Amino acid sequence: MELARSRSFFSIQGARETFTEARGAFQALGAPGSLDMIEDDFEHGYTPKTREGIYRFFQQHLALPGSAADEEIREFGISETAMGTIFSAFLASYTLCMTPGGGLADRFGPRLVLAVSGLGAALFTGLTALCGRPGLGALLGVVPAFLVVRLGFGLATAPLYPACGRVVTNWIRPQGRARMQALILSGASVGSAISPFVFSRLIALIGWRRAFGWAAGATVALSLFWWRSARNEPPGGREGAPARAEPIPWGRLLADRNLLLLTLGYFCLNYFEYIFFYWIYYYFGEIRHMGRDQSAGYVTAMFLTMAAGLFGGGWVSDRLAARLGLLRGRRTVAVLGMTASAVLLYLGAASSGVAATATYLSLALGLASAAEGPFWATAMETGPGKAGTAGGILNTGGNLGGMLAPILTPVIAARLGWSWGLYAGSAMVLLGVAAWFLLDAAAATAAERQAARG
Numbered sequence: 001m002e003l004a005r006s007r008s009f010f011s012i013q014g015a016r017e018t019f020t021e022a023r024g025a026f027q028a029l030g031a032p033g034s035l036d037m038i039e040d041d042f043e044h045g046y047t048p049k050t051r052e053g054i055y056r057f058f059q060q061h062l063a064l065p066g067s068a069a070d071e072e073i074r075e076f077g078i079s080e081t082a083m084g085t086i087f088s089a090f091l092a093s094y095t096l097c098m099t100p101g102g103g104l105a106d107r108f109g110p111r112l113v114l115a116v117s118g119l120g121a122a123l124f125t126g127l128t129a130l131c132g133r134p135g136l137g138a139l140l141g142v143v144p145a146f147l148v149v150r151l152g153f154g155l156a157t158a159p160l161y162p163a164c165g166r167v168v169t170n171w172i173r174p175q176g177r178a179r180m181q182a183l184i185l186s187g188a189s190v191g192s193a194i195s196p197f198v199f200s201r202l203i204a205l206i207g208w209r210r211a212f213g214w215a216a217g218a219t220v221a222l223s224l225f226w227w228r229s230a231r232n233e234p235p236g237g238r239e240g241a242p243a244r245a246e247p248i249p250w251g252r253l254l255a256d257r258n259l260l261l262l263t264l265g266y267f268c269l270n271y272f273e274y275i276f277f278y279w280i281y282y283y284f285g286e287i288r289h290m291g292r293d294q295s296a297g298y299v300t301a302m303f304l305t306m307a308a309g310l311f312g313g314g315w316v317s318d319r320l321a322a323r324l325g326l327l328r329g330r331r332t333v334a335v336l337g338m339t340a341s342a343v344l345l346y347l348g349a350a351s352s353g354v355a356a357t358a359t360y361l362s363l364a365l366g367l368a369s370a371a372e373g374p375f376w377a378t379a380m381e382t383g384p385g386k387a388g389t390a391g392g393i394l395n396t397g398g399n400l401g402g403m404l405a406p407i408l409t410p411v412i413a414a415r416l417g418w419s420w421g422l423y424a425g426s427a428m429v430l431l432g433v434a435a436w437f438l439l440d441a442a443a444a445t446a447a448e449r450q451a452a453r454g
Contacts, residue, residue: 002037012039089147093154095399101159102166102392103248109232110163110170110388117163118223120156124149126216129209161185165380165391170233174381175322178330181380182314182373186307248389258443259382259390261435263397266375268432269338269368270398271405272345275425276302276365278406287418290354298358305366313337313370317377326381330374331436337370338433342426349422368429382443401428 002022004015019037105113127149130136136145164184172180202211253259280302284295313333321329341364348360379394380387405425413421 002035004037004039006039015039089150090154091399091403093151094158095154095396095403097155097158098162098396098399099389099392102162102388102390102395103250103386105159105163105166105388106248106386110166111227111230111232113159113163113388114167114230115223115227117156117159118219118226121153122216122219122223124153124156125212125219127152129212159388159392161395162388162392165376166388167230167232168377169380169387174326174377175318177380178317178321178333178373178377179311179314181376182310185372185376186310189303189307189310248386249383250389253383253386253389253393256382256443258439259379259393261438262375262379262382263394265334265432265435266379266394266398267401268428268435269371269375270401272338272341272368272425272429272432273306273365274402274405275409275422276306276361277402279409279421280361283418283422284358288354288357294354298362301358302362302365305362306369309337309366309369310372313367314373314377316370317374327378327439327441330378331439334371334374335433335436337367338429341365341368342429342433345422345426345429349419371432 002015002019004012004019006012015037016039019035023035101113101117127136128146131145131149132142136149139145140148161184165181168177168180168184199211199215202214206214281295281299284290284298290298317330317333319329320332323329324332344360344364344367348357348364351357351360375394376391380391383390409421409424412424
């Protein structure tokens with residue numbers, strides 16, 4: 001399957017010539033139907049025409065089950081642009097509500113907030129199946145219905161990571177918080193890798209509407225199990241009562257030098273990581289000309305390396321923190337991991353060998369991820385008793401960096417080449433390294449002592 005856009009930064013004439021040459025080879029092999037080309041008058045990117053063509057081609061030749069988005073596009077005639085807007089609606093509300101969600105965890109306790117967040121996620125997951133006609137689509141229109149539901153889903157799930165951070169600070173001593181927060185993040189990474197595989201097959205078995213219903217039911221069960229089993233604090237704790245009595249010191253947190261520097265550094269780290277999330281499969285296939293199976297294998301290995309880097313970085317950080325102090329131990333892991341990742345990304349982009357490129361890039365993502373636990377643990381301790389809010393501020397900055405990366409990377413690539421698009425990621429993550437050296441050591445030491453007192 002060859003896709004071509006007449007106004008892409010790749011030459012349309014080159015695409016046509018390539019298809020003509022390849023068609024001759026396929027005819028000689030007696031398989032002319034195994035090659036197809038779709039051309040559309042559009043800039044670089046997918047269009048409804050190319051997306052539908054891809055779906056038909058692979059359904060025909062591989063009998064693959066479709067994703068929920070594919071099913072929605074086919075059933076409701078939603079354009080690719082509209083579908084992108086629907087996806088973006090989640091990220092917008094999720095990012096905007098992240099910090100307030102952390103504040104709710106501080107004020108009412110993470111047990112309640114995580115339970116309500118889970119039930120809210122279940123509600124909007126179930127409503128997704130009702131966005132057509134008949135259903136919400138008949139009242140609002142199909143696209144507006146999906147937009148409202150996705151906005152609601154982002155709102156419901158925004159407190160997730162900040163509230164988990166508050167659980168960690170309530171239950172785990174300071175020297176163990178980096179690896180515990182990293183464990184949570186690595187679990188989410190593994191779940192994200194598995195869920196498309198499982199969910200696509202569930203759709204094939206029972207249809208996308210019932211699949212969303214099953215997912216909603218499972219989320220309800222998990223949320224109720226959490227509410228029944230979890231507690232805000234260990235036995236003997238005060239179960240969150242002081243958090244309800246004390247208002248959130250928004251002004252102090254938003255003016256805290258160390259928290260702002262950590263947020264800037266996390267912005268840079270997420271920019272680096274999101275290049276991999278959004279563009280690395282395309283880079284392997286279209287720029288490095290790897291085969292589909294080869295690209296998929298390398299991408300899978302890369303994200304497994306990320307999961308290992310997340311937990312490994314948190315574990316090493318905590319071990320060093322016990323010897324060197326919290327700030328020095330965490331900074332050592334973050335600085336070394338991020339610096340090495342910048343160098344490895346540069347080497348991967350500059351390398352000509354396929355295996356070497358994939359190895360360098362996998363190690364780059366894994367070592368960058370090692371900084372996640374140190375960032376979270378240090379940021380949460382800048383606001384004693386308000387770890388949820390501090391974590392929300394940190395993650396809001398990180399998501400903004402993640403939103404910028406998929407937009408800016410292809411712009412740089414179109415003007416300077418894809419290597420420079422990746423080199424920009426190296427420069428950005430090094431800027432994040434600098435933030436660690438600008439932290440106020442005295443303020444960090446005071447926060448460390450406060451954390452040690454529990």
